[in-house]
Amino acid sequence: MIRIKAAGKTFRTGGRITVALSPVDLEIGNGEFVSLIGPSGCGKSTLLNMIAGIVPVSAGAIEHDARPIAGPNTQAGYMTQQDSLLPWRTASENIALPLVIRGVPKSAIVARVSQMLALVGLHNFGGHYPAELSGGMRKRVALAQCLAYNPGTLLLDEPFGALDAQLKLLMQAELMRIWESDRKTIVFVTHDLTEAITLSDRVVVFSSRPGRIKEIRRIDLPRPRDPLKIQFDAGFRELHQSLWDALAPEIELARNEALA
Numbered sequence: 001m002i003r004i005k006a007a008g009k010t011f012r013t014g015g016r017i018t019v020a021l022s023p024v025d026l027e028i029g030n031g032e033f034v035s036l037i038g039p040s041g042c043g044k045s046t047l048l049n050m051i052a053g054i055v056p057v058s059a060g061a062i063e064h065d066a067r068p069i070a071g072p073n074t075q076a077g078y079m080t081q082q083d084s085l086l087p088w089r090t091a092s093e094n095i096a097l098p099l100v101i102r103g104v105p106k107s108a109i110v111a112r113v114s115q116m117l118a119l120v121g122l123h124n125f126g127g128h129y130p131a132e133l134s135g136g137m138r139k140r141v142a143l144a145q146c147l148a149y150n151p152g153t154l155l156l157d158e159p160f161g162a163l164d165a166q167l168k169l170l171m172q173a174e175l176m177r178i179w180e181s182d183r184k185t186i187v188f189v190t191h192d193l194t195e196a197i198t199l200s201d202r203v204v205v206f207s208s209r210p211g212r213i214k215e216i217r218r219i220d221l222p223r224p225r226d227p228l229k230i231q232f233d234a235g236f237r238e239l240h241q242s243l244w245d246a247l248a249p250e251i252e253l254a255r256n257e258a259l260a
């Protein structure tokens with residue numbers, strides 16, 4: 001379980017102080033799929049960075065399986081918002097990296113990498129360097145890298161943001177299939193409310209910066225869910241409307257602040 005206890009973040013860089021995240025309380029159960037949604041700059045990536053242990057909290061605490069996070073969280077696979085692939089390694093070599101670090105035997109690595117490349121539809125691109133891949137392809141390699149060593153928890157920051165509409169639906173279905181078979185804990189950041197509702201057990205709506213939790217909705221639509229068909233379900237539309245009512249004013253506030 002991930003227990004976020006009044007965790008907040010204030011950045012101090014030079015003379016500038018940015019309150020990125022107000023103290024937030026949230027518990028994410030083992031095997032739960034939780035999406036975070038909120039306007040740009042409200043602290044979603046900052047919260048994932050803190051769960052991943054690469055940015056320290058400046059208030060409160062975060063525990064993963066009852067252990068306080070005080071350094072890189074090795075229990076969680078993290079797909080960051082920015083591309084973190086190494087440009088001098090091929091797609092296959094990037095996917096293999098976490099397995100190499102963990103001392104997995106070479107033959108097992110080769111098999112796993114080819115399985116992961118097939119999973120994300122890139123079996124012919126293993127030998128390509130990141131610069132030779134499209135933005136969406138790089139995102140898929142990063143997802144494959146994250147899944148390759150089978151972590152119990154996945155932190156995914158807008159993983160499907162750069163994908164075209166059809167591929168996005170396919171990847172959503174694939175992620176749900178993986179989640180339903182392995183019951184990983186997933187914390188998923190997205191700007192796409194339809195995606196958040198389709199995938200999640202709960203959707204957490206953040207306010208504009210400094211982000212605080214404005215609303216948490218349980219998504220009790222039956223599973224397995226079909227990402228295309230679910231949008232026409234009456235229960236889905238009701239959830240979408242009520243979550244949009246919470247989200248829209250925050251997006252407007254953030255936009256006004258950006259224009260001010």
Ligand SMILES: Nc1ncnc2c1ncn2[C@@H]1O[C@H](COP(=O)(O)OP(=O)(O)OP(=O)(O)O)[C@@H](O)[C@H]1O
Nearest residue numbers: 011013018020039040041042043044045046047209
């Ligand atoms: N390392 C940093 N140093 C200083 N300020 C930072 C740093 N990282 C983030 N911030 C600030 O914290 C705030 C929240 O940023 P964050 O990246 O968490 O937002 P976000 O919700 O992920 O936005 P987006 O949806 O655009 O990705 C922003 O105002 C940002 O400028």
Ligand SMILES: [Mg+2]
Nearest residue numbers: 044045046081
């Ligand atoms: Mg972000």
